[in-house]
Amino acid sequence: MPRKRFDLTFPPRQATKPITYHLARDFDLVPNILRAQIQPGQEGRMLLELTGAKGDFEAGIAFLENEGVTVKPAATDIRLDDELCVRCGLCTAVCRPGALVMGETGDELVFDKDKCVYCEACVVACPRRAVTLTF
Amino acid sequence: MAKSWEEINSRIAAGEAVVFTAEEFAELARDEGVSAAAKRVDVVTTGTFGPMCSSGVVLNFGHSDPPIRMSRITLNDVEAYGGLAAVDTYLGVTQPSASRGLEYGGAHVIEDLLRGRSVRLRATSGGTDCYPRTEIDTWVTLEELNQAYIFNPRNAYQNYAVAVNSGDQAIHTYLGTLLPRFGNATYCSAGALSPLLNDPTYRTIGVGSRIFVAGAPGFVAWEGTQHNPNQNRDEHGVPTGPAGTLAVIADLKQASAEYFSAGSFTGYGVSAFVGIGAPIPVLDEEIAATLALTDADLTATVIDYGVARRSRPALGRVTYAQLRSGSIEVEGKTVPTGPISSLKVARRIAAELKSWVAERGFTLAQPLQQLPQPGTQGVRPLEIRTEEAI
Numbered sequence: 270m271p272r273k274r275f276d277l278t279f280p281p282r283q284a285t286k287p288i289t290y291h292l293a294r295d296f297d298l299v300p301n302i303l304r305a306q307i308q309p310g311q312e313g314r315m316l317l318e319l320t321g322a323k324g325d326f327e328a329g330i331a332f333l334e335n336e337g338v339t340v341k342p343a344a345t346d347i348r349l350d351d352e353l354c355v356r357c358g359l360c361t362a363v364c365r366p367g368a369l370v371m372g373e374t375g376d377e378l379v380f381d382k383d384k385c386v387y388c389e390a391c392v393v394a395c396p397r398r399a400v401t402l403t404f
Numbered sequence: 405m406a407k408s409w410e411e412i413n414s415r416i417a418a419g420e421a422v423v424f425t426a427e428e429f430a431e432l433a434r435d436e437g438v439s440a441a442a443k444r445v446d447v448v449t450t451g452t453f454g455p456m457c458s459s460g461v462v463l464n465f466g467h468s469d470p471p472i473r474m475s476r477i478t479l480n481d482v483e484a485y486g487g488l489a490a491v492d493t494y495l496g497v498t499q500p501s502a503s504r505g506l507e508y509g510g511a512h513v514i515e516d517l518l519r520g521r522s523v524r525l526r527a528t529s530g531g532t533d534c535y536p537r538t539e540i541d542t543w544v545t546l547e548e549l550n551q552a553y554i555f556n557p558r559n560a561y562q563n564y565a566v567a568v569n570s571g572d573q574a575i576h577t578y579l580g581t582l583l584p585r586f587g588n589a590t591y592c593s594a595g596a597l598s599p600l601l602n603d604p605t606y607r608t609i610g611v612g613s614r615i616f617v618a619g620a621p622g623f624v625a626w627e628g629t630q631h632n633p634n635q636n637r638d639e640h641g642v643p644t645g646p647a648g649t650l651a652v653i654a655d656l657k658q659a660s661a662e663y664f665s666a667g668s669f670t671g672y673g674v675s676a677f678v679g680i681g682a683p684i685p686v687l688d689e690e691i692a693a694t695l696a697l698t699d700a701d702l703t704a705t706v707i708d709y710g711v712a713r714r715s716r717p718a719l720g721r722v723t724y725a726q727l728r729s730g731s732i733e734v735e736g737k738t739v740p741t742g743p744i745s746s747l748k749v750a751r752r753i754a755a756e757l758k759s760w761v762a763e764r765g766f767t768l769a770q771p772l773q774q775l776p777q778p779g780t781q782g783v784r785p786l787e788i789r790t791e792e793a794i
Contacts, residue, residue: 355453355665355677355746359580362590362742375728376748394581396455396667396675398507 272320274303274343274387277333279313286336289317296329297321303386316343316386344387344402347380353399354378360391360400406688412446413767421446423683423762425754426597426695433696442692447761447768450602451616451681451753452594454745455667457578458558458629459676460496461514461656464550465525467491468542473535474527478502479513479544486527490535494555497666497676509674511666517546518661552656554617554664558628560680562600562648563635563704566591566722566741568734571710576671580744582709586734589706589741594750595699595724599682600650602695604642605778606633608684610771615652616681616757618664621766622654624682627775632783636705640697644721645705648775652680663753679749681757685768699724706734714785 289300298321307313319326330340356376361369368384369391371377391400415421422445424432429448433441463484465474473490477483481503484495497511516523522543531538546552568589569575569582576582580590595601603609613624628649635647663679686692704727706719722732727741760766 356748357454357667357677357746358743359590360742362588362740362744363581363583364742365583365587367740370730371728371743371747375743376746376751390581393670396669396677397665398668 270320271323271326272318273326274316274318274345275330276341276343276387277315277317278339278341279307279315280337281310281312288333288336288338291332292319292329296325296332298325298329304388316388344389346382346403347385347387347391348401348403349378349380350397350399350401353397355397357396359394359396363390363394365390407446407686409685409687409768409770412685415446416761416767417765419763419765421762423447423449423758425751425758426450426602427751427754430596430696430698433692434698438692438696439689441696442686442689445686448602448684448686448695449681449754449757449761450594450597450599450684451679451750451757452560452598452745453663453677453679453749453753454592454594455578455669455675456556456559456561456678456680457498457675459554459556459678460494460510461552462555463493463495463552465491465493465544466548466550468537468540470537471535472527472529472537472540473532474540475529477525477527479523479525480508480516481524482508482510482513484510498674500674506668506673509666509668511674511676514656514664514676515661515666517552517656518659518664520545520547546657554620554622554652554654554656554659555625556617556652556678558630558649559652559678560599560628560650560682561593561646562598562604563643563702564592564646565707566704566727566732567709568706568719568739569710570708575709576669577709578669578672578675579709580742581670586737586739589727589732589734589739590744591704591724591727591741592744593704593724594745594747595702595728596697597747597750597754599680600648601642601697601702602684603682603691604637604640604694606648606775607691608687608771609650609682610774612769612772613682614766614769615683616679616753616760617652617654617659618679619660619662620654620656620658621760622652623769624650624771625653626651630783631776631781633776633778633780634782637778638703640694640701642694642697642702644703650680663749677746677749679753681753683757683761683766683768699728706732
């Protein structure tokens with residue numbers, strides 16, 4: 270069954286239905302929350318992985334959009350600008366899943382795509398603005 | 405065995421000096437002993453490349469016709485100091501741009517100048533009889549400036565804190581984003597390659613020392629601000645927290661963007677990564693013993709930045725080898741670590757300085773004046789007083 274990742278943005282005042290429950294019960298989609306930051310009165314973000322049949326995706330996304338949630342396909346890779354990057358390692362400090370780490374010699378970045386949840390913490394942390402997400 | 409400065413310099417001048425980086429020297433000392441390493445090697449080179457906020461440049465623009473006595477000055481919309489002579493200024497790296505905020509600042513202007521880009525200079529003035537012009541709007545390049553020199557009041561901190569956050573919210577600091585509940589630990593030192601960690605009591609690095617500054621040959625101008633030789637020290641006499649600092653000077657025209665790189669630290673502000681390297685003469689076995697120390701010997705103190713006070717709680721010491729391993733133990737918890745100071749560029753600086761000394765006759769200068777020594781001064785706090793209390 271296809272699996273896709275979505276980047277969800279919730280408006281600040283959202284009397285949100287339990288969306289993952291509805292996605293599972295009403296649309297037969299298996300939700301897996303990779304990252305979520307939702308606080309009352311603030312814009313919320315969720316990185317959601319859905320597994321299901323093709324038609325169900327479309328219906329599920331329509332449901333989310335109807336609830337006022339902005340749905341975008343999530344990033345699938347990060348790009349590191351070699352010219353800008355000074356290998357300071359600050360991105361590794363904020364990478365919770367441990368996808369970006371300093372290599373064995375301590376002076377090179379190693380990126381493990383499988384561990385990345387595309388949370389953008391590295392993008393924000395990079396003082397050289399050398400990291401970008403790609404879709 | 406003892407070598408004099410003169411002996412070492414004559415070997416450098418003849419192209420015969422044996423020069424190792426601090427990492428190479430530590431390996432040699434491990435394999436052959438400190439004594440043999442001290443005998444064989446003349447000079448050890450060091451390097452560091454981290455954000456150093458107390459940095460900036462002195463610039464002289466030359467005079468326009470009619471001339472102007474610039475009092476409010478901006479470069480690419482970043483304010484520079486207008487309280488010097490007519491066309492002199494000081495641009496600090498942390499000054500944010502009026503239009504682009506923290507995404508662009510003094511450090512970015514300097515990097516643009518180093519990359520040969522034109523920078524927009526705008527200035528205003530009240531106008532005087534001798535300087536009638538009241539406004540100027542033009543473009544300048546590094547090449548055209550009369551003088552452009554780096555003058556950094558505080559660089560090359562001798563050791564630094566390891567930052568953690570015990571609080572419930574992520575905080576944005578000059579040591580990066582600290583995740584809540586000890587979610588991460590950041591540190592900022594070149595460790596065994598760091599200039600002042602290799603000369604813990606400032607025997608060979610002092611006022612007048614010839615050093616590597618952002619790719620240019622430069623000098624130690626003075627003790628750096630907040631120079632604190634009285635920091636706690638370990639059994640090797642090496643500080644376990646932020647201690648000595650250097651004020652440095654060098655020609656910006658000979659510097660390189662590779663070793664002077666602007667940075668925007670989210671939620672904190674603009675700073676610059678500055679490359680500093682110092683060559684250390686292997687005068688005797690005492691110096692050699694310190695030069696032989698590795699990341700496994702050098703420690704830093706873990707500080708809780710979740711407490712927003714001047715005195716933040718210390719939560720023990722860890723070695724740089726532990727920090728580089730990717731995680732440390734804090735309060736019984738395994739905490740992932742991340743560096744801020746680039747080891748890659750620090751190694752490149754130590755290697756480049758090695759080639760300056762070994763191949764290009766970069767001789768060493770004995771300090772004209774020692775930096776303040778342990779026992780002589782600490783660092784004073786700023787008390788908040790009212791006029792009535794004076």
